Amino acid sequence: MTMLQVNGLVTHVQELPPVAAESAGGGVATAAGTGPGGEPAAGPAAESSADRPVAVLVHGIGPDSLASWYLSLAHPLADVGFRVIMYDLRGHGRTERPPTGYRMEDLVDDLAALLDRLGVDVPVHLLGNSLGGSIAFGYAARHPDRVASLVAVESAPATAQWLARVGRQLVRAAQPDGDGDSLLATRGGERGARYTAAVRRLVATTTAGRDLPASTPADPAAIRAITCPVLGVFGGDSSAADLAPALVELLPQTELVVVPGHRHAVLVTARDQVRHQVLPWLARQLADTGQPALRG
Numbered sequence: 001m002t003m004l005q006v007n008g009l010v011t012h013v014q015e016l017p018p019v020a021a022e023s024a025g026g027g028v029a030t031a032a033g034t035g036p037g038g039e040p041a042a043g044p045a046a047e048s049s050a051d052r053p054v055a056v057l058v059h060g061i062g063p064d065s066l067a068s069w070y071l072s073l074a075h076p077l078a079d080v081g082f083r084v085i086m087y088d089l090r091g092h093g094r095t096e097r098p099p100t101g102y103r104m105e106d107l108v109d110d111l112a113a114l115l116d117r118l119g120v121d122v123p124v125h126l127l128g129n130s131l132g133g134s135i136a137f138g139y140a141a142r143h144p145d146r147v148a149s150l151v152a153v154e155s156a157p158a159t160a161q162w163l164a165r166v167g168r169q170l171v172r173a174a175q176p177d178g179d180g181d182s183l184l185a186t187r188g189g190e191r192g193a194r195y196t197a198a199v200r201r202l203v204a205t206t207t208a209g210r211d212l213p214a215s216t217p218a219d220p221a222a223i224r225a226i227t228c229p230v231l232g233v234f235g236g237d238s239s240a241a242d243l244a245p246a247l248v249e250l251l252p253q254t255e256l257v258v259v260p261g262h263r264h265a266v267l268v269t270a271r272d273q274v275r276h277q278v279l280p281w282l283a284r285q286l287a288d289t290g291q292p293a294l295r296g
Contacts, residue, residue: 001094006087007113012094013087014066016078018052053148053291054120055082055282058089058111060130060154061212062173062202063195065093068129072271073278080279080294082125087114089132091206102211104158104218107131108138115146123148123228125282129267130240131166134158134218141222149285150226151278153233153267156243157250160217167213173199174209223250229285230254233274235262255281 002013055077057069066086078084088095090110091102115124125148128136133155140147141157156162173196203209230251234241236258248254257277262270283294 003094004114004117006117007110009090009098009110010096011087011090011110011114012066013085013114013118014070014074015086016074016084018081018083019079052081052083053286053294054122054124055084056111056115056120056124056126057084057086058126058128058132058135059086059092060132061089061092061208062199064089064130064132067093068268069127072267073127073275076275076279077282080283082294085114085118085120085124089135091202091208097206099205100207100211102206102208104134104138104163104212104215106211107135108142111135111139112143125149125151125285127151127153127278128155129153130155130264134162137223137226138218140226140228141218144226144228147226147228148289148291149229149231149282151231151233151281152247153274154235154238154240154264155232156240156247157218157223158215159220159223159246161246162243163213163215163217167209170199170203170209170212174203220250226251227253229288231257231278231281233257233259233266233277235264235266235270236260238263238266240264 002015004011004013006013057066057074057077059066059068065088069086074084074086089107091097123146126136126140128134128151130153133152134157136147136150136152137155137157140150230247230253232244232247232254234244234256237260241258244256244258248256259266259270259273267274279294285291286294
């Protein structure tokens with residue numbers, strides 16, 4: 001486990017180095033990186049990250065943590081040659097939980113500070129799930145030259161309409177009979193109850209429920225100035241899928257993927273389908289820009 005001081009907070013960060021070419025696809029090798037709880041993650045040997053593309057994975061709100069990426073796309077990305085960076089957002093996972101500071105501006109500041117802290121000086125491939133996608137859009141609008149591509153899973157830029165929607169969902173999720181389905185990576189049942197409880201704890205112990213809706217809305221002009229390729233992934237049965245048309249209107253370069261039969265938790269519940277869409281798409285972006293090719 002790596003704990004770093006980032007933007008004034010003790011932040012839980014995990015990295016997976018790119019798997020060495022000769023070890024990719026199997027073989028006995030040393031551990032590469034650590035698990036979401038800090039345990040060694042057995043796997044193929046790592047190679048130098050110096051000339052490899054960088055993927056930064058940003059998770060969602062409340063019940064989420066870097067574990068959702070660690071257990072879905074993190075290892076496949078490292079296996080094909082990415083240096084993978086994940087972190088727990090403020091107030092989530094093992095990162096410090098300050099009582100205040102949950103506006104979108106704060107969350108984008110945290111991401112920028114993390115990349116500076118890690119010395120990342122190349123354009124990164126941002127992958128964001130739910131709120132993490134909105135953070136990624138905010139970062140890309142602020143630093144368009146530092147983003148090579150953007151994958152948004154069940155997400156959209158934090159426009160005024162988006163912020164109002166999130167505010168309503170947080171209020172609903174915090175109620176005794178609320179479910180907050182469109183915010184939670186779950187399909188209901190015991191897991192749904194556990195995840196809803198996590199949102200309630202966040203709202204009860206921090207100002208997140210007030211801060212997020214009070215954030216400065218994303219400037220449409222700044223969002224439209226994002227020129228990097230964008231992939232939007234949505235569950236076919238998710239209420240968030242209605243964000244897709246507005247996303248394409250703001251960013252016409254967006255390619256959309258809809259995974260039938262899945263809800264907001266599509267990253268977790270359909271991880272194989274998501275992987276089969278995201279990895280080839282990223283490979284095309286690297287090929288188009290002359291960056292180091294991914295391994296098959």
